[in-house]
Amino acid sequence: MPSKCSAKCGRNAVLKRPKTGDSLCKECFFEAFENEVHFTVTKAKLFKPNTTVAIGASGGKDSTVLAYVLKLLNEKYDYKLKLFLLSIDEGITGYRDDSLDTVKQNRDDYDIPLKILSYKDLYGWTMDEIVAEIGRKNNCTFCGVFRRQALDRGANLLKVDYLATGHNADDIAETVLMNILRGDVARLSRCTSIITDSGDGIPRVKPLKYCYEKEIVMYAYFRKLVYFSTECVFAPNAYRGHARILLKDLEKIDPAVIMNIIHSGETMKVSEHSKMPTLTKCTRCGYVSSQEICKACVLLEGLNKGLPRLGIGKSSKVKRILEENEKLKGASCNGEDNKCLCSGNDLKPSKFNDLKI
Numbered sequence: 544m545p546s547k548c549s550a551k552c553g554r555n556a557v558l559k560r561p562k563t564g565d566s567l568c569k570e571c572f573f574e575a576f577e578n579e580v581h582f583t584v585t586k587a588k589l590f591k592p593n594t595t596v597a598i599g600a601s602g603g604k605d606s607t608v609l610a611y612v613l614k615l616l617n618e619k620y621d622y623k624l625k626l627f628l629l630s631i632d633e634g635i636t637g638y639r640d641d642s643l644d645t646v647k648q649n650r651d652d653y654d655i656p657l658k659i660l661s662y663k664d665l666y667g668w669t670m671d672e673i674v675a676e677i678g679r680k681n682n683c684t685f686c687g688v689f690r691r692q693a694l695d696r697g698a699n700l701l702k703v704d705y706l707a708t709g710h711n712a713d714d715i716a717e718t719v720l721m722n723i724l725r726g727d728v729a730r731l732s733r734c735t736s737i738i739t740d741s742g743d744g745i746p747r748v749k750p751l752k753y754c755y756e757k758e759i760v761m762y763a764y765f766r767k768l769v770y771f772s773t774e775c776v777f778a779p780n781a782y783r784g785h786a787r788i789l790l791k792d793l794e795k796i797d798p799a800v801i802m803n804i805i806h807s808g809e810t811m812k813v814s815e816h817s818k819m820p821t822l823t824k825c826t827r828c829g830y831v832s833s834q835e836i837c838k839a840c841v842l843l844e845g846l847n848k849g850l851p852r853l854g855i856g857k858s859s860k861v862k863r864i865l866e867e868n869e870k871l872k873g874a875s876c877n878g879e880d881n882k883c884l885c886s887g888n889d890l891k892p893s894k895f896n897d898l899k900i
């Protein structure tokens with residue numbers, strides 16, 4: 544005999560909630576999931592009424608569920624938000640091109656306007672081209688740094704008040720673990736924040752912060768949402784994968800570990816000596832950075848000068864290489880040497896400002 548829904552609605556249960564162990568029917572699961580997101584949004588005061596929100600839309604399960612639920616809650620509770628979808632096309636053949644088709648489908652299904660920005664337009668390189676230069680080992684560094692900035696640039700171009708991403712509870716617990724495994728105490732203090740300041744006035748928010756990945760997949764499945772589920776073709780080497788495997792193993796023993804890790808990260812007190820550096824503006828592109836020259840500009844400069852490994856590793860090493868090149872430039876460069884870093888003038892802000900969106 545099928546068990547009854549534990550919400551006592553009288554219907555039969557069709558699933559067991561991974562987060563709580565409750566047996567629920569479809570309708571009560573939808574309600575529980577949506578109520579939790581609504582609770583997260585209201586408790587953290589994520590959005591002010593009459594504002595605009597860009598949803599980082601990759602076509603994957605998290606951002607698809609985020610777009611669907613935000614639209615639904617916006618209408619149900621009258622948040623008074625104007626929603627946009629913002630997609631970054633990294634230029635990964637067989638992955639992003641297909642997932643962007645899914646985002647376009649979501650744009651039509653949910654009636655939310657979509658803006659697509661590509662790495663090729665922003666940086667002059669696709670990820671396929673970058674991987675051909677750097678190989679598969681460190682390509683995630685390029686992709687992560689460029690995507691972060693590209694999303695900020697997109698949010699600025701759309702002139703929105705918030706940028707919402709689909710980061711879920713598993714992502715955040717993984718990040719806490721990763722920062723611990725790397726001894727990156729400074730990042731620990733901000734990786735659990737539900738609202739982060741990107742340094743240019745457009746806060747990033749994570750409405751799915753407390754949603755378990757398994758429940759997001761269930762929600763998308765039972766709601767019959769269209770999403771793209773293939774792993775990035777370049778992802779298997781990412782360090783995050785190790786934290787992910789560890790977390791999944793721990794979750795099998797006790798699903799509460801995900802919330803426990805987030806809770807530990809939130810309540811941990813980081814010493815003054817380990818605080819994140821203050822954000823400033825990159826002297827090259829004018830974009831937000833914790834260094835004089837932002838990581839995106841350093842990586843791009845390396846690519847353009849045939850030194851793709853320039854930005855991989857410690858920033859002190861990068862600074863030394865850049866200083867040495869500055870000296871060389873003063874001594875001998877006639878401005879025609881393609882390998883000399885002095886011809887990194889193509890990184891001026893105008894390159895980005897000229898972009899037609």
Ligand SMILES: Nc1ncnc2c1ncn2[C@@H]1O[C@H](COP(=O)(O)OP(=O)(O)OP(=O)(O)O)[C@@H](O)[C@H]1O
Nearest residue numbers: 599600601603604605606607629630631708709710
């Ligand atoms: N190419 C992209 N364009 C726009 N937003 C993106 C893109 N890639 C990632 N994001 C945003 O960052 C969030 C976390 O990205 P991550 O790479 O961890 O993907 P994920 O956990 O597989 O999420 P999803 O299922 O939405 O793809 C996504 O939910 C989305 O909001």
